[in-house]
Amino acid sequence: MAPTSQPASTAVPGVKKRDVSLYQFFAPGGVLSRTHPAYEFRRGQLQMAQSVEQALEEKRHLIVEAGTGTGKTLAYLVPVIRSGKRVIISTGTKNLQEQLFHKDIPFLEQALFPDGEGRLNVCYMKGRNNYLCRKKLYDLTGQPVLSGLEEIEHYRAIAAWEKTTQTGDRAELAELPEASALWHKIDARSDACLGQKCSSWDKCFITEMHRRAMESDIIIVNHHLFFADLSIKQQAEYAPDAGILPEVGAVIFDEAHELEDVAGSYFGVSVSNGRVEELCRDVEASLQRNHMLSASISGALKTLRERSMFFFALLPQGEGRFSFENRRDFLEENGEEFMALQQSFTRLGSELENLPSKPEEVFNFARRAQELQVQFGFLMESEDPNTVFWIERRRGGRDKFNVYLQATPIDVAPILKTCLFDKLECAVLTSATLAVGGGFEYMRRRLGLEHTRESVLPSHFDYENQALLYVPPDLPDPRTPQFAAKAADRIRQLLEITRGRAFVLFTSYAQMNDVYQRLLGELDFPMLLQGDAPKSALLEEFRLTPNAVLFATSSFWQGVDVQGEQLSCVIIDRLPFAVPSDPVVAARVKSIDAEGGNAFFQYQVPAAVITLKQGFGRLIRSLHDRGLLALLDNRILKKAYGRVFVESLPNYRKTTELKVVEEFFGVV
Numbered sequence: 001m002a003p004t005s006q007p008a009s010t011a012v013p014g015v016k017k018r019d020v021s022l023y024q025f026f027a028p029g030g031v032l033s034r035t036h037p038a039y040e041f042r043r044g045q046l047q048m049a050q051s052v053e054q055a056l057e058e059k060r061h062l063i064v065e066a067g068t069g070t071g072k073t074l075a076y077l078v079p080v081i082r083s084g085k086r087v088i089i090s091t092g093t094k095n096l097q098e099q100l101f102h103k104d105i106p107f108l109e110q111a112l113f114p115d116g117e118g119r120l121n122v123c124y125m126k127g128r129n130n131y132l133c134r135k136k137l138y139d140l141t142g143q144p145v146l147s148g149l150e151e152i153e154h155y156r157a158i159a160a161w162e163k164t165t166q167t168g169d170r171a172e173l174a175e176l177p178e179a180s181a182l183w184h185k186i187d188a189r190s191d192a193c194l195g196q197k198c199s200s201w202d203k204c205f206i207t208e209m210h211r212r213a214m215e216s217d218i219i220i221v222n223h224h225l226f227f228a229d230l231s232i233k234q235q236a237e238y239a240p241d242a243g244i245l246p247e248v249g250a251v252i253f254d255e256a257h258e259l260e261d262v263a264g265s266y267f268g269v270s271v272s273n274g275r276v277e278e279l280c281r282d283v284e285a286s287l288q289r290n291h292m293l294s295a296s297i298s299g300a301l302k303t304l305r306e307r308s309m310f311f312f313a314l315l316p317q318g319e320g321r322f323s324f325e326n327r328r329d330f331l332e333e334n335g336e337e338f339m340a341l342q343q344s345f346t347r348l349g350s351e352l353e354n355l356p357s358k359p360e361e362v363f364n365f366a367r368r369a370q371e372l373q374v375q376f377g378f379l380m381e382s383e384d385p386n387t388v389f390w391i392e393r394r395r396g397g398r399d400k401f402n403v404y405l406q407a408t409p410i411d412v413a414p415i416l417k418t419c420l421f422d423k424l425e426c427a428v429l430t431s432a433t434l435a436v437g438g439g440f441e442y443m444r445r446r447l448g449l450e451h452t453r454e455s456v457l458p459s460h461f462d463y464e465n466q467a468l469l470y471v472p473p474d475l476p477d478p479r480t481p482q483f484a485a486k487a488a489d490r491i492r493q494l495l496e497i498t499r500g501r502a503f504v505l506f507t508s509y510a511q512m513n514d515v516y517q518r519l520l521g522e523l524d525f526p527m528l529l530q531g532d533a534p535k536s537a538l539l540e541e542f543r544l545t546p547n548a549v550l551f552a553t554s555s556f557w558q559g560v561d562v563q564g565e566q567l568s569c570v571i572i573d574r575l576p577f578a579v580p581s582d583p584v585v586a587a588r589v590k591s592i593d594a595e596g597g598n599a600f601f602q603y604q605v606p607a608a609v610i611t612l613k614q615g616f617g618r619l620i621r622s623l624h625d626r627g628l629l630a631l632l633d634n635r636i637l638k639k640a641y642g643r644v645f646v647e648s649l650p651n652y653r654k655t656t657e658l659k660v661v662e663e664f665f666g667v668v
């Protein structure tokens with residue numbers, strides 16, 4: 001069972017925690033050296049702690065790049081605890097959230113307050129869809145709409161668990177599959193939540209989480225929850241009860257290289273055929289349960305379903321993500337169908353409002369219908385120049401597509417500046433990959449950060465001796481058709497030298513599958529392929545299988561940690577430029593160029609530098625790791641922009657010769 005809160009304490013952080021200076025904590029002979037079993041003095045860690053403390057005291061923002069091995073979590077946690085401020089720590093991954101909550105904070109409490117006095121209130125919050133909505137579960141109890149034996153079994157397990165759980169966090173239900181359709185029907189997502197009008201409000205897990213957060217010194221969240229909350233607050237114009245995260249003195253964004261993408265998705269708008277269907281289903285189930293489903297409401301639902309289906313079928317065809325630039329032409333041709341859809345939202349809304357003595361949730365359905373109508377209106381008619389409009393179509397089963405109509409801010413910087421950085425006293429942004437060419441201009445510009453303190457910390461690792469970077473000068477340009485065959489052959493040669501023990505990372509699924517097929521049967525090592533099993537299972541298999549080679553794409557470029565000899569080689573097929581035809585990337589490129597900038601150098605190259613640093617960062621995870629990094633794309637040597645990549649990478653030893661790779665592994 002994974003508790004999501006530590007016991008409450010009335011202690012106020014502050015005076016006592018100041019008894020120990022940062023130097024006395026981190027320096028040799030200090031508290032850390034006496035309490036941490038694997039203590040090493042890390043100059044960068046102390047420097048980072050001092051910078052964070054200064055930023056907290058001066059109420060300034062700070063960007064700090066701290067490479068793997070700096071020990072950056074302790075470097076921000078100690079000054080946070082000493083500050084006595086309530087602080088949110090927002091991370092990119094669940095792994096880091098868990099490390100903070102289960103490992104780093106308990107360790108620091110033990111080190112700083114061995115007698116137990118002055119312990120912290122810490123709250124670990126996940127996205128709302130991780131928690132059970134009691135109301136939805138109770139509604140289901142009256143009229144279970146379950147499909148199949150498995151769902152009935154899960155329902156029984158959840159109903160029993162609901163009676164005992166303190167948190168409502170699905171992580172406690174190990175037996176519940178990740179993609180459970182039943183959970184989706186009963187989770188606490190905000191769109192169906194009745195808030196204070198809910199009959200289960202007092203014992204609601206979300207209410208409880210909110211209360212805990214209000215009492216906490218440190219609140220651990222992920223970027224998705226943080227920006228979802230921020231966008232709710234912005235829409236509600238910062239009404240005091242909007243959102244679930246309390247006011248804080250500072251926010252620490254760890255894994256901050258992900259902020260632009262996550263913020264973009266929450267300050268955008270998205271509707272889908274699935275969302276319309278979900279509304280219809282919820283209305284139907286609720287009214288049936290309450291014996292209120294009249295013929296006219298059934299008619300309104302039927303019309304809405306038909307018109308939605310028709311409208312989504314009319315949208316431009318294609319799979320994946322693509323731009324929807326010609327909305328005006330589309331509306332000229334299909335304006336009537338769009339208006340008909342809009343009217344069916346109005347009709348459903350008024351049918352619901354006209355219901356006599358209706359339950360509270362019916363008001364919520366009317367609000368959802370109106371919200372969808374407004375969002376469809378924005379998506380089809382807005383001329384906002386800072387928004388890109390696009391469509392995503394994903395296969396959702398045989399002959400079934402999930403279609404999303406999306407609007408994303410082209411530049412999140414002005415939004416973040418106004419809604420976040422101008423309002424916050426102190427934001428600390430940290431990650432192992434934030435700087436490009438040794439500076440933060442790219443991050444500052446993309447995120448709207450002004451007047452920040454900045455710091456790039458020296459690495460704790462001896463990269464020059466721990467890692468060798470190999471770039472083959474003789475391979476063809478990766479954009480040519482000859483590349484795959486030659487690359488596969490070179491990968492085989494490299495793996496023979498390293499005896500497998502490698503991640504081979506690709507920038508596309510097509511390239512991954514192509515090279516994998518070419519090497520199948522050619523290697524003497526076990527080959528694992530992304531997609532053959534869930535990510536965590538593949539990683540576990542990689543760790544346990546001697547000499548394994550894992551072929552993977554973007555999801556393995558970050559947040560993956562394999563220490564030791566088992567991972568001795570990371571091969572990357574090409575410089576990881578974002579796909580230029582992606583609608584959001586294309587709009588950003590166009591906008592920067594239109595403003596007289598140079599999108600290639602100001603956006604595409606720096607973004608690719610950050611991604612490449614992430615990918616290579618998989619190799620050296622401890623002082624004892626050693627291995628080969630291979631980039632099969634020699635544009636890094638031949639093109640002028642290659643210099644930016646080279647200057648941004650740690651000072652790995654570099655070679656263009658296979659012989660040197662062999663020597664490095666003692667093969668010759």
Ligand code: SF4
Pocket residue numbers: 132133134135136188192193194195196198199200201204205206207
């Ligand atoms: S308050 Fe919202 S999330 Fe909580 S039980 Fe009620 S409907 Fe569900």
